[in-house]
Amino acid sequence: MSTISEKIFSRAAGKEAKANDFVIADIDYAMAHDGTSILAVRSFRQMEVENVWDPSRIVIPFDHLAPANSDTTAGLQKDIRGWVRQQGIRNFYDIGNGICHQVLPEKGFAMPGKLIVGADSHSCTYGAFGTFGTGVGATDMAEIFASGKLWFRVPESIRVTAEGKLGERVYAKDLTLKIIGEVTASGATYKAVEFYGDAIEDLSMAGRMTLSNMAIEMGAKAGIVPPDATTFEYLKDRAVSDYEPVYSDEDADYVAQYHIDVNSLEPQVACPHEVDNVCGVSGIAGKKLDQAFIGTCTNGRLEDLEAAAEVLEGNEVAVRTIIIPASRQIMKEAARQGLIEIFLDAGATMGTPGCGPCLGGHMGVIGEGEVCISTANRNFRGRMGTGGYIYLASPATVAASAIKGEITDPRKV
Ligand SMILES: CC(C)[C@H](C(=O)O)[C@@H](O)C(=O)O
Numbered sequence: 292m293s294t295i296s297e298k299i300f301s302r303a304a305g306k307e308a309k310a311n312d313f314v315i316a317d318i319d320y321a322m323a324h325d326g327t328s329i330l331a332v333r334s335f336r337q338m339e340v341e342n343v344w345d346p347s348r349i350v351i352p353f354d355h356l357a358p359a360n361s362d363t364t365a366g367l368q369k370d371i372r373g374w375v376r377q378q379g380i381r382n383f384y385d386i387g388n389g390i391c392h393q394v395l396p397e398k399g400f401a402m403p404g405k406l407i408v409g410a411d412s413h414s415c416t417y418g419a420f421g422t423f424g425t426g427v428g429a430t431d432m433a434e435i436f437a438s439g440k441l442w443f444r445v446p447e448s449i450r451v452t453a454e455g456k457l458g459e460r461v462y463a464k465d466l467t468l469k470i471i472g473e474v475t476a477s478g479a480t481y482k483a484v485e486f487y488g489d490a491i492e493d494l495s496m497a498g499r500m501t502l503s504n505m506a507i508e509m510g511a512k513a514g515i516v517p518p519d520a521t522t523f524e525y526l527k528d529r530a531v532s533d534y535e536p537v538y539s540d541e542d543a544d545y546v547a548q549y550h551i552d553v554n555s556l557e558p559q560v561a562c563p564h565e566v567d568n569v570c571g572v573s574g575i576a577g578k579k580l581d582q583a584f585i586g587t588c589t590n591g592r593l594e595d596l597e598a599a600a601e602v603l604e605g606n607e608v609a610v611r612t613i614i615i616p617a618s619r620q621i622m623k624e625a626a627r628q629g630l631i632e633i634f635l636d637a638g639a640t641m642g643t644p645g646c647g648p649c650l651g652g653h654m655g656v657i658g659e660g661e662v663c664i665s666t667a668n669r670n671f672r673g674r675m676g677t678g679g680y681i682y683l684a685s686p687a688t689v690a691a692s693a694i695k696g697e698i699t700d701p702r703k704v
């Protein structure tokens with residue numbers, strides 16, 4: 292009678308683990324990016340441990356302020372590059388490779404049944420593969436660098452079932468925002484959310500990553516999709532090791548259950564300044580914009596760019612529009628398919644694969660009082676620039692809104 296999380300922690304802790312048990316678990320893969328590796332390495336140095344536990348299990352992508360935006364950032368990144376070399380960490384992905392939460396799945400690290408910890412809150416993205424993926428702070432990451440272990444309280448689980456067929460120009464992002472609106476921003480705090488139902492099974496791996504990525508926006512420790520043929524197909528010739536899928540037992544314990552019918556779901560928008568401030572696009576259409584942004588670890592994948600290109604083709608944007616593929620591989624494929632030409636012809640600006648303006652560091656920060664519609668996962672006050680307003684939506688909704696200069700239903704362009 293165990294949930295997916297209980298099974299993964301039982302294996303990782305080497306003993307039967309139930310919800311609310313405290314365990315010390317072996318970590319399968321650990322990730323820290325340019326933003327957090329700096330702090331993790333500082334703590335690691337303070338621990339006076341010479342070598343990391345296993346360099347082959349540590350992955351370091353540079354994505355947050357990459358390429359470096361200042362002397363300070365450049366110096367810190369230089370230091371980490373040196374540390375990575377000295378520690379023999381070969382899974383180092385320098386600027387331009389892409390966002391950590393795209394790079395790890397793409398390179399085959401996210402696998403069913405594994406425990407992956409990242410020094411980044413959206414490490415729950417790996418749950419799309421049936422992985423227990425979760426984020427920790429930089430000092431916890433230093434502990435993992437040194438020992439390969441970390442303590443956890445095994446989370447209780449919530450079961451979300453989504454059934455029906457997504458309509459035309461309604462996507463995984465709309466379903467995700469709908470779920471967050473129902474569960475609320477704190478409704479899954481420290482819980483693992485498991486996703487079921489034919490609407491979930493129908494999602495591609497990219498769609499599942501969008502969904503799992505935003506589990507943290509409900510407060511969840513993890514957001515897990517049970518692995519199936521879609522997962523195994525993605526992992527073929529990609530998985531870096533063997534893996535063993537785990538599934539919850541029929542009589543496993545869930546502390547809450549939610550049911551969502553997606554048949555009549557319209558495109559959704561999360562309004563400032565909370566991610567659960569969600570409404571249908573019809574409720575906010577016409578809101579004037581200053582900027583549109585398509586990218587991030589939530590929606591910078593190939594099918595997101597395809598959806599945006601379908602809307603943008605032959606049109607011109609009415610507000611400044613920034614498009615940043617989530618990885619180099621995605622950018623290359625987008626170029627091959629002619630999507631980048633469509634974007635440039637529409638008047639959009641392309642950025643280097645990475646986080647871009649998502650957290651307001653560079654490459655598209657918004658000004659006081661400005662309004663941005665974005666495909667990202669957070670619309671917190673000030674996130675993309677002090678005094679700015681952020682609306683979250685799917686790539687198609689953002690593209691349609693970019694053309695009109697105001698929030699627009701993608702089914703109406
Ligand atoms: C910089 C990093 C620590 C942060 C996170 O943990 O999520 C960032 O990626 C974000 O999305 O806000």
Ligand code: SF4
Nearest residue numbers: 413587588646649650
């Ligand atoms: S794209 Fe945004 S949400 Fe994702 S890791 Fe980067 S800053 Fe965080």
